[in-house]
Amino acid sequence: MPLSEHEQRMLEQMERALYAEDPKFASALEGNGLRTYTRRRVYQAVAGFLIGIALLMTGMVMQQIWVSVVGFLVMLGCAVLAVTGWRKAPKPGEQPQGAARRQARPKRSVMDRIEQRWQRRRDEQGR
Incomplete structure (x- = not known):
């Protein structure tokens, strides 16, 4: 499920703050x-x-x-x-197998359905 624009901006802000606060730790997290x-x-x-x-x-x-x-x-x-x-x-620059498998299969897992319901409820409360 892709992030909304607001969530994407929040994530970018958090990344910038992490790099500013502790660049060594942030660079360690970049590794696979x-x-x-x-x-x-x-x-x-x-x-x-x-x-x-x-x-x-x-x-x-x-x-x-x-x-x-x-x-x-x-x-x-x-x-x-x-x-x-x-x-x-995974090979360098490649997604882990689980992520590729999730994208390829049409049937949704239990966690995907729960996340979808949670998002739907959150959207309904925001209206």
Whole structure:
């Protein structure tokens, strides 16, 4: 749902005030938090995968099958996390997947309907 002109002006005023008050914090907020989060998640999954390899090899050397099985399961779980995290990471300048999916689907979610009702009530009270 697009913002009205009044809401757009208010948002721009708030942005200018934030930049004037704390430019360092404002510039930190400009970064794509979702992309940073997914990148960090992929790196953690790769580190976990390496730990899983170490557990697998340790179990083989010590001839403890259960340690090798745990290492394999850690590797498998981390591989799944890395692949799903990598797919979800938006490309630079691209919208997150959820936003693109919401625009493409004609059926509205419960939150969209609630927001629409709230806006309608607000408009009716303003008259």
